[in-house]
Amino acid sequence: MSTIPDTVSGPVRLRLAPSPTGFLHIGSAFLALLDVAFAKQHRGQFILRIEDTDQKRFVAEAEEAIYDGLRWLGLEWSEGPDVGGDYGPYRQSERLPLYQAAAEELVKMGRAYYCWCSPERLDQMRREQQARKLPPKYDRLCLGKTEAERKQLPGYTERPVVRLLMPSEGQTTIDDLIRGPITIENALIQDTVILKSDGYPTYHLAAPYDDHAMRITHITRGEEWISSTPIHWQIFDAFGWEPPAIAHTPLLINADRSKISKRKHPWAKVSWFRDEGYLPEAVINYLGSLMVHVPDPNNPDPSIDRDIFGLDDIVRHFDLGRVDPSGKIVDLDKLNWLNGHSIRALEIGELIDKVRPFLETARLHVAGDPKLAPALALEQERIKRLKEAPEAVSFFFRDEDYDAKLLVPRGADANRALELLRASMQTVEEVAAGETGWKAPALEAAFRALAERLGLKTGKERGQLIGAGVMRVAVTGRTVGPPLFETMEILGADTVRRRMQAALEMLAGLASGAQRSAVR
Ligand code: GLU
Numbered sequence: 001m002s003t004i005p006d007t008v009s010g011p012v013r014l015r016l017a018p019s020p021t022g023f024l025h026i027g028s029a030f031l032a033l034l035d036v037a038f039a040k041q042h043r044g045q046f047i048l049r050i051e052d053t054d055q056k057r058f059v060a061e062a063e064e065a066i067y068d069g070l071r072w073l074g075l076e077w078s079e080g081p082d083v084g085g086d087y088g089p090y091r092q093s094e095r096l097p098l099y100q101a102a103a104e105e106l107v108k109m110g111r112a113y114y115c116w117c118s119p120e121r122l123d124q125m126r127r128e129q130q131a132r133k134l135p136p137k138y139d140r141l142c143l144g145k146t147e148a149e150r151k152q153l154p155g156y157t158e159r160p161v162v163r164l165l166m167p168s169e170g171q172t173t174i175d176d177l178i179r180g181p182i183t184i185e186n187a188l189i190q191d192t193v194i195l196k197s198d199g200y201p202t203y204h205l206a207a208p209y210d211d212h213a214m215r216i217t218h219i220t221r222g223e224e225w226i227s228s229t230p231i232h233w234q235i236f237d238a239f240g241w242e243p244p245a246i247a248h249t250p251l252l253i254n255a256d257r258s259k260i261s262k263r264k265h266p267w268a269k270v271s272w273f274r275d276e277g278y279l280p281e282a283v284i285n286y287l288g289s290l291m292v293h294v295p296d297p298n299n300p301d302p303s304i305d306r307d308i309f310g311l312d313d314i315v316r317h318f319d320l321g322r323v324d325p326s327g328k329i330v331d332l333d334k335l336n337w338l339n340g341h342s343i344r345a346l347e348i349g350e351l352i353d354k355v356r357p358f359l360e361t362a363r364l365h366v367a368g369d370p371k372l373a374p375a376l377a378l379e380q381e382r383i384k385r386l387k388e389a390p391e392a393v394s395f396f397f398r399d400e401d402y403d404a405k406l407l408v409p410r411g412a413d414a415n416r417a418l419e420l421l422r423a424s425m426q427t428v429e430e431v432a433a434g435e436t437g438w439k440a441p442a443l444e445a446a447f448r449a450l451a452e453r454l455g456l457k458t459g460k461e462r463g464q465l466i467g468a469g470v471m472r473v474a475v476t477g478r479t480v481g482p483p484l485f486e487t488m489e490i491l492g493a494d495t496v497r498r499r500m501q502a503a504l505e506m507l508a509g510l511a512s513g514a515q516r517s518a519v520r
Contacts, residue, residue, distance in 0.1 A: 121155025277386025
């Protein structure tokens with residue numbers, strides 16, 4: 001089924017290699033899902049490596065954010081800094097001696113060299129290149145020189161870096177599993193720093209070194225790294241290591257095709273999705289829809305895909321070779337739609353559990369209230385994100401202020417609204433006292449009879465009473481909400497009557513105010 005040739009001996013191993021920036025980027029989650037799908041499909045392993053060579057200090061919370069995000073999505077790793085494994089340590093800052101030895105060996109092999117150029121000299125060189133309209137590239141002043149020789153020249157610094165010697169000729173061809181062969185001229189790539197003067201490696205040494213050391217068979221990473229791959233391939237070549245298979249994945253982008261940045265776009269962070277009340281299964285479903293086609297067995301047309309699916313379906317149908325390389329737009333409308341579906345699929349008990357933290361945050365302390373389950377069951381049809389739940393159910397638990405003008409339905413005035421509400425009050429009293437009990441069907445029947453008695457014939461006229469009309473606003477304080485008679489049943493006769501009474505007074509005020517201004 002897969003279009004990827006099986007050339008790897010031994011277990012398939014993929015890694016996610018995030019830098020601890022303080023959050024898990026949604027693009028990393030996309031990659032992790034792709035890795036997990038591919039690894040599971042090949043009964044392989046998914047490994048987590050923390051690339052923390054850019055910072056001097058270990059920041060526990062920054063790593064936690066990565067773990068939390070992946071675990072929330074249900075994307076588990078079998079080796080990593082927190083769970084250990086045979087090829088650790090999995091935190092690059094704990095592997096410095098390995099990289100330092102590798103850099104030294106590369107220098108001995110003549111594939112890398114020390115560079116003593118001071119930052120000022122490099123700056124000066126860059127400015128001159130700019131002035132001459134040349135691409136910025138290290139001019140190899142230090143190449144082939146001993147320390148003593150270099151010392152004679154200006155712009156010398158005591159603490160050297162190590163630069164990789166890129167071949168000045170030839171090309172590197174990357175057999176990208178998604179994009180096909182990509183060929184890059186070696187001469188376009190400068191001699192990159194692989195070991196910094198403080199003894200820390202750069203990404204260009206640490207990543208290929210670890211991909212080999214950790215027996216990674218398939219590298220997947222965002223397309224922004226394509227130009228780095230020829231550098232890494234030089235390192236594999238110098239050591240005589242077989243490079244892993246590689247796929248440069250499509251980037252996730254905004255609807256306007258811009259980059260998703262953590263400063264401007266809150267959805268850059270996986271934690272945002274959790275905080276907004278998305279369910280992890282909906283996020284997985286959504287990310288999966290960007291990388292896999294899941295056929296719909298109920299549709300005779302094989303080109304029609306299924307919209308709703310889970311991780312198992314993704315694993316079953318994933319084909320790395322068929323991933324479309326173009327940028328993938330993060331469409332929150334579609335995600336909202338999927339999330340609404342996931343919310344409706346929850347058992348009411350599960351929904352209550354998931355909504356509880358959102359209620360607490362909104363200071364709606366109603367977790368133990370028996371009205372919560374039926375109220376949420378009604379709202380379950382409508383809410384798209386768990387975060388909407390407190391606002392959606394709050395009126396079940398407290399009388400809320402609203403603008404009296406909402407009580408006057410479209411096409412009517414305050415007097416007419418008052419008339420309708422007075423008649424409704426009588427109907428409500430009758431049902432409350434009646435034998436059928438305070439139940440939605442009884443309320444519905446009674447209000448249907450009332451509408452007839454009042455001569456409300458068209459849907460529009462009846463809407464003045466129920467729909468978005470005076471009864472809905474009197475009972476809920478809003479013009480939109482769940483089915484009204486079910487809502488009234490949950491609220492109970494006392495609450496409904498109390499709220500209607502308050503609404504009658506508000507309307508009376510409005511009606512007499514209107515009269516006064518008419519007289520004036
Ligand atoms: N540390 C890099 C990142 O954060 C990893 C790139 C790669 O996967 O090679 O994107």
